[in-house]
Amino acid sequence: MRRFLKRHPEQAKRTANNIAKKRAITEAGVREWFHNVNDHLLQNHVEDVLTDPTRIFNMDETAFFLVPRKQRVLAAKDCKAVQALSANSDKENYTVLISGSAAGNLVPPLILFPYKSRIPASITNSVPKGWAVGRSDSGWMNSDAFYEFISAVFYPWAVKQNVKFPILLFVDGHSSHTSFETVEFCKTKKIILVSLFPNATHVMQPLDVAFFAPFKKSWQEELNKWRFENNGAMISRADFAPLLEKAIDRMANKEASLINGFRKCGLYPFDANALDYELFPKPFDRPSSLTENVPSADDCQAPEMDRNLHFMQMMNKKLTPEKLSLFREQRNNLIWSGPVEDTTMFYFWRNTMDEIEGLPEFIIIDAPFVMIEGDHASFADDSANSLNNEATNTTEDSSFINVPGPDVSDFSNNLSHDSEKPEAEAELCEPYQETTRVETEPNHLGNISNTHMGVVGNRQKKTKRKFLAVATSEGWAEIYIQGEQEKMEKENAKKRRIEERENKKKIRLEEQRRKLEARKQKEVLRKQKKALKKPAAAKNTKQKQNTSN
Incomplete structure (x- = not known):
């Protein structure tokens, strides 16, 4: 190998990033995505949103570890194993959802903690005012x-900031x-939700490209x-939010980082030529293997693919030719609009x-501001919720409004379930409630209610109170x-x-005492009467004895 590299100085050893064939992005696919998004906005007469940076947003979550990564320390030269002790686990981290606009404005972030019920007050009280927990x-x-953050935090913030709608997210x-x-x-509130080109967030997501790196460094x-x-x-959970706030304040050029990220990704100005396509893998750019040939995973799966x-x-x-043609026409549609008997x-x-x-x-959903109604909505609801449990499904191969199709094994359940649509309110929307939850009277804080009661047979059974998934620090305080107050009322x-x-x-x-007194009085009177009757007798x-004598 050394002699080969000497004869060919233009070649060098490099560590290749393994990318599956179906995950490799192409210039043609990305340009088509830009074309589809632009056409969709033109068809719905909202193309002016692309000219206003205050109406273009990107939203993504990232993990923040509580133990510093790759610390540089002083050690003896002959010391090969250098370790740093930490009070926290090196795997402990918390998810933070960051949102920003092409104008450089940051939306209040969302911090997620692993709790199954109410978050302790010591944690929510430590979160800066306006942030979401x-x-x-x-x-x-x-x-x-994510839904409760969009409805209870992001949308009210945009309204409060006088952002012109519709907006692009x-x-x-x-x-x-x-x-x-x-x-x-989003369709009800005129938020145009657009899914980025699949597997391309490292080159098309502004937060990944330009913001997270300096943020993590800070x-x-x-x-x-x-x-x-x-x-x-x-570091306790109550210390996390104040530290994160200091890290954001410590960052230099936050607005410039966001603006440059949107520009480099071609999202504002909206231009497909802004991306560096030289970084994209070419169809035949395959590095020479330095190891012996072994069957690839794709080769091992060939028999399985042949069977499928x-x-x-x-x-x-x-299938009949007419039905097969209809299926192919509607493959990219989220909702089946053909005969009902062919739905399954x-x-x-x-x-x-x-x-x-x-x-x-x-996947085509519909016009961005038209409600999806009818039985099809219940199917889409159940199919989307059934896929949320797949935590490893980090990306989906869609380039427009992306709602993946349901799993084959869930058809009988998905088609038989009903769903409920959240009511659109003027300011805050009531958080989504699963069909298994008991509906309660809504208020301005969302799903905050007294103890739910579930009827079991002829008696009522108390069920556990369900708390919100997301609320601002002020909302949690309320x-x-x-x-x-409820506790005091109960007490x-x-x-x-x-x-x-x-x-x-x-x-x-008292009633028993009066009855006892009455019985005693009756007994005294009875004895008195008896005593009076005895001398007379x-x-x-x-x-009678004198008379007889």
Whole structure:
């Protein structure tokens, strides 16, 4: 190898990044994505949004670790193993959702903590004013948390900042970003939700390209400073938000980083030529292997693919030409608009095609501000929610409004379920509630209610109170205040019930005392009457004896 490189100085050893064939992006695909987005905006007469940087946003989450990565320390030259002790686990991290506009404006971030119920007050009280705090079972982003952030934080913030609607929001293709509830809310509030080209966030997402790197660097510096000042103490969850705020304030040129990110990704100005296509992998750019040939994963899967392809061919033969043509026409549509009796067959056929040929480049939902109504909405709702549990599904192969198709195994369940649409309110939208939850009276804080009651047979069974997934720090404070008020009301009600029982007991004892006194009086009168009758009876007896004598 050394002699070969000497003969060919233009060649060099490089570490290749492994990219699956279906994940490799191409210049033609990216340019088509730009063309599709532009055409969609033109068709709906909202192309003016591309000319206003205050109306173009990008939103993405990232993880912040509590232990500094790759610390540089002083050590002896002959020391090969250098270790740094930390009070926190090196795997402990929290998810933060960052949003910014092409004008350089940052939206209040969302911090997610792993809690299944209410977040402790010590944590929410430490969060800066206006920031959002959320929870999920794993601490990762899910569809409920993303929907509640959009409806309860992002949209009210945009209204308060007098941002002109409609606005353009770019997100990646994760299923939590494109649930039916989120899409429906965005269409109602004139938020054009656009999924970036699949597997291209490293070159097309402004936050990934230009903002997260300096942000993480500032976070590392603030983390090292805190550890030094606190003698390496353990960082608690209540310390996380204040540290993150200092890291943001510490960042230099925050606005410039956001603006440059949108420009470099071609999102503002909206220009497909702004991307550096030289960085894209070429179809035949394959580095020479330095190891012996071994069968690739694709080669090992060839028999499986042949079986799937044979199954697809057999299935297409069973369909009539008219029905097969109709299926192919509507493959890119989210909702089946053909005959109702062919609904299940269409979704099964589409998922089989997706398994064999891969997902389509884009999925058409509808005009951006038109409500999806009817039974199809319930199917889309269930199918989107069923995919939210797949945490490993980080991207989806769609290049427009992206809602992945349902899994084949869930058809019977998905088609039989009903869904409920969130009502659009003037300012805040009530957070999405699953169909298994008990509906309660809404208020300005969302799903904040008294203890739910579920009817079991002829008796009522108390169920656990359901808290919000996301709320601002002020919202959580109001939740705690309301919780304390409810607690006081329950305690007062309990005291009243105890007092009522005591009063009833006193009344009952008084009644028993009066009855006992009455019985005693009756007994005394009876004895008195008996005592009066006894001398008279003795006198009569004596008279009778005298008479007989």
